Amino acid sequence: MRLASRLTAALIVGFARAVTAVRGVWDGVEPVQGQRIYFANHNSHGDFVLVWTVLPPDLRLRARPVAGADYWLTSKLKSFIGKDVFNAVLIDRNPETRTDDPMTQMSAALKSGDSLILFPEGTRNTGQSPLLPFKSGLFHLATANPEIDMVPVWIENLNRVMPKGALVPIPLICTVTFGAAMRLEAGEDKASFLARAESALAALNPEGNS
Numbered sequence: 001m002r003l004a005s006r007l008t009a010a011l012i013v014g015f016a017r018a019v020t021a022v023r024g025v026w027d028g029v030e031p032v033q034g035q036r037i038y039f040a041n042h043n044s045h046g047d048f049v050l051v052w053t054v055l056p057p058d059l060r061l062r063a064r065p066v067a068g069a070d071y072w073l074t075s076k077l078k079s080f081i082g083k084d085v086f087n088a089v090l091i092d093r094n095p096e097t098r099t100d101d102p103m104t105q106m107s108a109a110l111k112s113g114d115s116l117i118l119f120p121e122g123t124r125n126t127g128q129s130p131l132l133p134f135k136s137g138l139f140h141l142a143t144a145n146p147e148i149d150m151v152p153v154w155i156e157n158l159n160r161v162m163p164k165g166a167l168v169p170i171p172l173i174c175t176v177t178f179g180a181a182m183r184l185e186a187g188e189d190k191a192s193f194l195a196r197a198e199s200a201l202a203a204l205n206p207e208g209n210s
Helices: 002-020 047-054 076-085 102-111 137-144 190-202
Strands: 023-026 036-040 063-068 089-091 115-118 149-156 175-178
Touching (some): 002 047, 002 076, 036 047, 036 137, 036 190, 047 175, 063 102, 089 102, 102 115, 102 137, 115 137, 137 149, 137 190, 149 190
Parallel strands (some): 023 175, 036 149, 063 089, 063 115
Antiparallel strands (some): 149 175
């Protein structure tokens, strides 16, 4: 199973690069060893694939996407990719059927030494606004893990490569930009922290800075 997972991972990385020619831009932060929480904008089911793809291989091995169990556990193939290839932290997004607390799941991954790739908007943004309001989970993670750097990540163009409902990707160049790391400041409340995190992520949007 491990060999199959590694081969599948290599195929996914190769496919992502072939379709999007994706490149990582490290703007204010370097791809060095160390545990991090990468938080990104969310427009497509393939978002974390691009972030995962542009990470150096040694960082990629310890970076776990946070994703919806209701999507990744709907078939054997998706389950294999989500659990065995990406080692994703799979969250049940329905409070009524949830048996595991999402914060406990993410904290367990961090305590084991892994990094996280997550999407604080909480759902795919299919509207006109560049970002949806952030959910509170990012603040709670920062509060529980004040020693871990939180890195904003802007994914550009993937919503055009895989628009909602598309079955075949459209080849377009994508970029993944990593911004300066941030941490929760002493005495900073939830609203202030989330506003600062939103601003840090929005500042990486090239369309917003043109």
